[in-house]
Structures are given as C-alpha cells and as structure tokens.
Amino acid sequence: MSKIYNLAQIKGILNSLQPIQEIEKGFMAYSAGKAVIPPVGEMLFEDPPGDIHIKYGYLVDDDYYVIKIASGFFESPATSRYTSDGLILLFKKGTGELVCALLDECHLTNVRTAAAGAVSAKYLAPKNIGCIGVLGAGTQGRMQVEYLAPVIDCKEVMVWGMNQNELDDYKKDMEPLGYRIQTTLNTEDITDRCNLIVTATPSKSPLLSADQIRKGTHITAMGSDTPEKNELDPRILQKADIVVADSISQCLSRGEIHQALRVGLLEKERIVELGNVIARPELRRISEEQITIADLTGVAVQDIQIAKAVFHALKLKEV
C-alpha cells in the first residue's frame, strides 16, 4: 500500500535533510546525461487564469521515477492574488507502483528552488558578499535568502518590492531570523549595494538594465520559468562573463536565456550548464571582477532529488 504524506509530516522531517547537497547531485547527474527528463507538460486556464506544470523523470541508476504537479492560479482576471499548490508522486521503476504521494502543497517546490539558488551562489558568487540583494518580497524572496545561509556568510539583505507594505512585512518576517533588512522601491539601490542579487518576481518585463550591473556581481535569476516571464534586460546576459543554465534544453524556450537568445544578444555556445559548473571548477568565476548569471527555470531532477530525500527521511522516522 502506498503512503500518503501531508504537509505537516513533510515539514516535520525537512530539518533532517541536506537539500543543497541533494540538488547538487541531481544537477550533476542531469548534466552528465544520467537523467531522463521529458519536456515539461503544461496546461493553461483562462477563467480563472492560471497554469499547471508537470515535471517528471528519473535518474538512470535509481529505483524510482517521479512526477511533480504544480499549479498557479490568479483569483480572477482582475486581481493579482495568486494561489500555488502541488504534489509530488514517487513510483517504483519496473512495476509502476505508487510508492508515496507527497501532498506538500508546493512547499517542496519552494525548497528545491531555494536550494538551487544556494547551489548557484556557492559555485558562482564572488568570495565576499557585502549585502544580498533581493528583488521580490514573496515566498521565494524569503526562502532564497534563508537557503543561502550554509554557503554565503552574510546577514545584510536589501529587498526591493512593488510597495512599502509588502516590504514592511518582509522585514518583520526576516529580522527575527537574524537578518538586517533594508528595503527599497528603487532597483538601483540593489545594484549599487549588492554583489549577490536574487531576482524572484513573476515580472514579464525587465526590472534591471545592463548599465546598472557592476563588475563583480552575481545574479541568480529564478523568477522567470516560462517563455513570457522576464526579469533581466537581455543586455545583462550579453555583458556577463559567465551565463549558466540549470538546463540548457529548457532555457532555450524558457527564462532569461530564452529572452536573450530570441533577440540575438546571446550565443547558444556561451551557455554553461549548472551541473557542469559543479563538476568542473574551470567553468566557474576566475576573478572577483567577473559578472556571472545563473538562470533557473526549475528542472524535474530537483523534484526527483527532493522527493527521494523526503521519502527516505519519512520512512526512517517510521522504523
């Protein structure tokens, strides 16, 4: 009989995991060609507007395959109130038996996404980070910062948002966790003061321009995961010394890299894949002056890794 776990049970074991390490292993297997990841399944809704994504696949050497379903709906065409939800299913290879259903309500997607941000910063950011800059005061704007803790020694955060209310909420939530939070409504404050920047918005037009970006900056662009979303002026990718994709094949049609390719400001040959950056030090930053960009669109191999880790931890707890 397959096991069904709810969000409370999943949250109960998350502290016992090492998500950054799991996600690293996943990206390495993916870039080494040891993962089978079909194209993302997608379905759109008009009324109320929304979309679902189905991400699925398996590692060649593994006993399981994983299917993740994630949804996002706006309350109505008029409002911007957004609900995300989702679950992950783990199946046994060779029989198709459902091993477990993780009814995580999208939380594990948030975890694996934040962990990928930490992996990007670990291998690409400059050595000394004075201030972490965050665009977007939502869930990922918070979790990206929290998940940086094991890899980036910096408690100074500057956050940009669309209004002071959401920024005040962000400050209220994050300061008790030990961060010193400055807020701004001007993105230039972010690019002036921060050399590690995370963009975590659903924007469909660039929030940062190329002339804003100082030497020695690393940007993790994780907000854009569809063909339409776009947080960075494509000239930033043209200007960057290193452009990294979580998945080159996915980034050809989604995210910032897709946007820059589309307008001819980036050559496909310049794109490096994150799993290769982890495996091969020579692909990383070679000076503190370089500009590096990691474009994260979210790859099923992250869902596979986090689902397996959560399942094993839950099983261990039951023994």
Place this chain on the structure above:
Amino acid sequence: MSKIYNLAQIKGILNSLQPIQEIEKGFMAYSAGKAVIPPVGEMLFEDPPGDIHIKYGYLVDDDYYVIKIASGFFESPATSRYTSDGLILLFKKGTGELVCALLDECHLTNVRTAAAGAVSAKYLAPKNIGCIGVLGAGTQGRMQVEYLAPVIDCKEVMVWGMNQNELDDYKKDMEPLGYRIQTTLNTEDITDRCNLIVTATPSKSPLLSADQIRKGTHITAMGSDTPEKNELDPRILQKADIVVADSISQCLSRGEIHQALRVGLLEKERIVELGNVIARPELRRISEEQITIADLTGVAVQDIQIAKAVFHALKLKEV
C-alpha cells in the same frame, strides 16, 4: 483535505455509474472544441523495459481538471510478463487543490477504454450482430465484450489468441457471465464469422489483412495506442467506407490511422472524429454493407469523465 480512494472503494461504486453515457458526453465535448487536452506526456524506460503515459486536461465548462498517470512494464527484456498500474488525480480549477486521488491501479483506464469500445459499436456497428469477434484474450479482450452488453444484443463470442491456454482461460472466465465462447488460433475464423470485431492486442505487426474483411463488418481497433503498435493492415483502412478516430490529433501520430497515413493509404480528410459521429447521425453507417473502423488510442477526455463520475458517486455514498 483531499480524499484518497483505493481500488476496492472504487470498484464498490462502479455499478452505480453509466460509463457509456459519460464517455459519450466526453467525446462530444472534445470534438466540439469544449475540452482542453494537451499532448500526451510520455516517458520510456529501458531496464526493465516499460513506459508511462500522462494524459490530462479539462472541459471548459467544468469545475475540475484531471491528470491520469498510467504505466506498463515488462518483467524483464526477456519475458513478456507485463504489469500495468496507474492512478487518476482530480483537481479544483482556480485553486489547484487536489480534490481526490483515485488509486485505481489502472482499472478505470480499462473501464473507460471498454466504454469507448461500446460507444464505437453503438454508433457504427451493423444492426444485427451474429457473433462478436475478439482478437486478444487479455483484460480488454474480456472487458470490451462485457461493456458491449448494453448496446449490442449478442452473446456469441469468438476469441482469437496466441495459444490455447490463454483461450481456455478466457472461455472459463466468460462463460459464467452468460456468453457462448468459441476459440480459435486462426484469425480467418474471426473475419469469416464475425461482423463486429474488436482488436485488443499489443501487436506491432498487422494481425488482419484487407482481403479477410467482409462487407458489413465493423472493427474497433483499440490495442494500438503508440506510434509503433499496429493490429490492422493499413489496406483495411483504405478499403473501409468510414474511418473514425477517437481523437484526430492523437491518431495522426499513434494507432492504426497513423500507420495508414504514414504509408499513404489513407487521406487525412477521410478521418471522422468519434464525438462528431455521436452528434451527427449523417456521419454514421448508411448501409449494412459498409465497412467501418474505429481507431481508439485513448483520450484524456475519457479519463476526465470517468474520474468525475467515480468521484461524485463516492461522495454521494459518504453523505
């Protein structure tokens, strides 16, 4: 909290449903453009060999969307022992909330597939059926016959299989249900004696040739649902008076129609969609002499319809 139902619970309410009517409504909505059905998601495995399919979609006027996962694995590359499994998830539009998970272990796929066979026969078969012919003595070979009962008044069945053992088992299972079963190892016995033929095998090469097919025969070809599988000589489709697809877009790349198109023996313009055959009597058989073919590859709209019906019946039982 979402509801999880197991196979026993699902089987417990199946008798209260009218699957043929539900599937008819689904095909009509589909052919009328009132269903959103993305391309089938597919993932292949090499060791052990197998595949999974993800079929999903929604009706425009409905409150739910549905995702169905079905798997099939061979025990090993050497043996032909096959295991199928699967489940169906029902979600609420507008929030993405999981409404229920039907852990049906593929049974509802069998039900909706058999119901589609009945729909095809209801609208396409000749008036008087002397003997129902079945190719394939597996689960669908049985269920297709059982689901014909409400629409075809005939208890004579002739079944063809690869060996006498499986045919004897078939006879043993089906006779207690009130059928008179003849068995054969020669497909010509089927085409000589039966004017309603159901092909329900996983064959990758034709089992019936065009000169075998007599006037006034209807064939429901439901075994072939991938680009490779093939039960009918493409010349049968060339010879047929009416060629019906459950989904024209799916049949362009899967099933018998795909095979006939590929070798240039069928013109796309000749294909009629099942939902239109149900809605428009003028698209059906106009004489008892015509040869008609229904090519069923399995459409997500069937999964949507059966999942909703099962969920509503289960909910009703709880009240």
